[in-house]
Amino acid sequence: MFWDKAMETISQADLQTLQLKRLRETVERCGQIGFFKDKFRETGVGPDSIKSLEDLQKLPFTRKTDLRAGYPFGFFAVPRREVVRIHTTSGTTGKPTVVGYTRGDLDKWSSLIARNLTMVGLTSDDVFQNMVNYGMFTGGLGFHYGSEKIGMTTIPSATGNTRRQIEMIQDFGVTAIHCTPSYALHLAEAAEEMNADLSALKVGMFGAEPWSDAMRHDLEAKLGVEAFDSYGMSELYGPGVAFECQEHNGLHIWHDSYLVEIIDPKTGEQLGPGERGELVVTPLVKEAMPLVRYRTGDITMLLDDECPCGRGPKLARFTGRSDDMLVIRGINVFPSQIEHVLLEIPEVGNHYMVYVNRVNHMDEMTIDVEVAPGYFKGELADLKNLQNRVVKTLRDVLELRTTVRLVEPGTLPRFEGKAKRVVDQREVF
Ligand code: DLL
Numbered sequence: 001m002f003w004d005k006a007m008e009t010i011s012q013a014d015l016q017t018l019q020l021k022r023l024r025e026t027v028e029r030c031g032q033i034g035f036f037k038d039k040f041r042e043t044g045v046g047p048d049s050i051k052s053l054e055d056l057q058k059l060p061f062t063r064k065t066d067l068r069a070g071y072p073f074g075f076f077a078v079p080r081r082e083v084v085r086i087h088t089t090s091g092t093t094g095k096p097t098v099v100g101y102t103r104g105d106l107d108k109w110s111s112l113i114a115r116n117l118t119m120v121g122l123t124s125d126d127v128f129q130n131m132v133n134y135g136m137f138t139g140g141l142g143f144h145y146g147s148e149k150i151g152m153t154t155i156p157s158a159t160g161n162t163r164r165q166i167e168m169i170q171d172f173g174v175t176a177i178h179c180t181p182s183y184a185l186h187l188a189e190a191a192e193e194m195n196a197d198l199s200a201l202k203v204g205m206f207g208a209e210p211w212s213d214a215m216r217h218d219l220e221a222k223l224g225v226e227a228f229d230s231y232g233m234s235e236l237y238g239p240g241v242a243f244e245c246q247e248h249n250g251l252h253i254w255h256d257s258y259l260v261e262i263i264d265p266k267t268g269e270q271l272g273p274g275e276r277g278e279l280v281v282t283p284l285v286k287e288a289m290p291l292v293r294y295r296t297g298d299i300t301m302l303l304d305d306e307c308p309c310g311r312g313p314k315l316a317r318f319t320g321r322s323d324d325m326l327v328i329r330g331i332n333v334f335p336s337q338i339e340h341v342l343l344e345i346p347e348v349g350n351h352y353m354v355y356v357n358r359v360n361h362m363d364e365m366t367i368d369v370e371v372a373p374g375y376f377k378g379e380l381a382d383l384k385n386l387q388n389r390v391v392k393t394l395r396d397v398l399e400l401r402t403t404v405r406l407v408e409p410g411t412l413p414r415f416e417g418k419a420k421r422v423v424d425q426r427e428v429f
Helices: 012-030 034-043 053-058 064-069 103-119 138-149 162-171 181-194 213-223 335-343 380-398
Strands: 085-089 097-101 127-130 153-155 176-179 203-207 226-233 238-244 251-253 258-263 277-283 294-300 326-328 331-333 348-359 362-371 403-407 422-424
Touching (some): 012 053, 085 138, 103 238, 138 153, 181 213, 213 335, 226 251, 326 348, 335 348, 335 380, 362 380, 380 403
Parallel strands (some): 127 176, 176 203, 203 226, 362 403
Antiparallel strands (some): 226 238, 258 277, 348 362
16 A cells, blocks of 8 residues: 555644654764764764754755765665665766665665655556666666555566567556656657557656656657656665656655755755755655765755645756756856757757867857757758757857757767766866
């Protein structure tokens, strides 16, 4: 039974009592970790200081760089023999971040995912194909155990061999899929080429990277699915942290398991509902690797409207990461804004690559954009008007001059996991 109605529609007063109890337990567990022990000693704040939820703000933030410095097992709050699984998440530089799970963690994590799958209407009547990496990435095993928990027929197809993936969707009558939105796009193109019948499909769960509403409409039309956004991060277990319900208007986060703050990333000040900032999460039930005030680096905001589904406050869809933001000649640009502009122009496809260079000390942004297959008639030179229109639309939205190069359909890279569409070639001083 994974529609945990009592928990998911709990009153605000009862929720706060539960959160306070779990916050105290979490801070207590953090006291077993050298990093927090030192921090608590330095700041004079610790488990005994937590008398109300507001006292959370007395605690220090934890950053990814702190976790890296504890490589490999410095953030485990339990003896290594109680850790039954390890995942890692790689950043752009250096050693990966290591995440440990006790048996209890694995059970709680899969239950959170089971709640999400139930929320979007999936049951043991469904056949589920999980098209993400099954290795150190948390998306594979994370969704797998959640889906088995609710009894779905689970196909651990992982990534690669797109034609075979499509054959399985057809032959096994798959009703639900999970992958990154960029892979979903690739899958949709391949299915079209194969003239595949995907009519049994009804639900597509996409996440692990930002994607726009324009992309949602595209995927829904091409794959015939209802698309749901799924957010998570390895340090907070993995997928299952926040998930869209059938209203498709923000992502529910399970407030009994994650205490949420939105802060101004520059000042660290808490922001209110409707104000966009960085998501900071204190996980409330983690055993092997508890954390306090973890700076996710992800940009979103709390929504204060009540959801008709009856569950608690939601987060807005993510616009990117504070560290993904490109500063081009002083102007802040999120790659998601570029994607949004391109998806509004039907003559160009959804595939693009962004290159940033410094020419004569000036930042220059060049965007390669594939022309949509139906619009390409064999000569790029004939498409000057289209190219000018893309440049102008980008300039209107980003307030930035860019160079746009149209390229033939099917020539830019396709991605199986998270897309890497930005290449910043500027030297870092
Ligand atoms: O991406 C976990 C996951 C797996 C989530 C499968 C959803 C589905 P990491 O590899 O640690 O974990 O990467 C976490 O990915 O901080 C965000 O920047 C980004 N991200 C994840 N989901 C979304 C989303 C998994 N729905 C990082 N929208 C996070 C935007 C997302 N960004």
